[in-house]
Amino acid sequence: MHKQIAERLTAWHAKSLRELPWRRNPAGARDVYAVWVSEVMAQQTRLSVVVDYFNRWIVRFPTVERLASADQQEVLKLWEGLGYYSRARNLHRAAQIVMTEFGGQVPRTRHELLMLPGIGEYTAGAILSLSFGLPEPALDGNAKRVISRLWDIDERIELPATERQLWSLSRKTVEASSQPGAVNEGLMELGALLCRRRNPLCVECPLRSCCLARKRGVQNERPVRSPGKRTPHVEVAAAVIWEGVRGGSRLLISKRPEKGLLGGLWSFPNGARDEADKDLLTSLERAVRQELGVAITVGEQVTTIEHAFTHFRMTLAAFHARIHTGMPQALGVADWCWTTLEMIDRFPCPVPDRKIIGALRDQK
């Protein structure tokens, strides 16, 4: 059965694969740096979005060496808008490790790849099979869905035992093929194009005669998942602190600590609503005092932005503000500076802060 699945996937892959800039060479013989960058960018991100980022990245950082020697702020700026910024920081750090510990060569074993920041089981498998043609499995969410249907796995997909079973089945399939890269990529592509989360297109599927879930008519019930949790909602206020009068020449931005959400990016000082505070503005004033050591006077609202992160939704209200006591210091932030609306684009900023900047420009 594994050999049959592998052969059908390979044939389907040869005629159905979508063209993308990092797929110019056959699966199994691709440039390892291009595979690595594209796989990291594509995590949690649509491929249509990744293409432009990838093209810009390869022009600016065409090799591991060029990436390793880049400034982190430049790396984050190029990643701006793609989200999950730890991916960019890890890619940068991993490139530096490849230069110092591996003589500039991306390692060719799963064990060594897993030692690099930001490379997990999936990315390691993708690099090994798509670049080096090695029979190593690579399971993303799409491929897991296909396998759980092919073998009609009725245990919850989040369980470690199910995860192990999926990887084991996938390993047997790639090991049954002389083109493991095409098998891995075929599984993922099939999951994206045909074996969709809802209403899979089984009539067009090259694996329909081997698919147990389809034979039993339960494909829409696989994979089995735990009931979803409600996404938490957080209220946040941000201060657009002007030097001198509101709308004056310069405004204050702060650099977020390296570790944590949006680390290394620049944003308007902000604070999430705290139950202990009487309202959102009190939370903002407290956060600015803790992070920068200044007391602010909050003025009119600039805008309100809704934004969804992976694990929570955020409503962000931005307000004009000014300092009434104290000199800014980097107490709870990595750095701070005064900048202007003209110069602010030089800094890597999260998407919600970009929207605040857009609103400020509209109001000028």
Ligand code: SF4
């Ligand atoms: S037959 Fe249907 S459920 Fe089975 S792998 Fe193909 S698309 Fe998915």
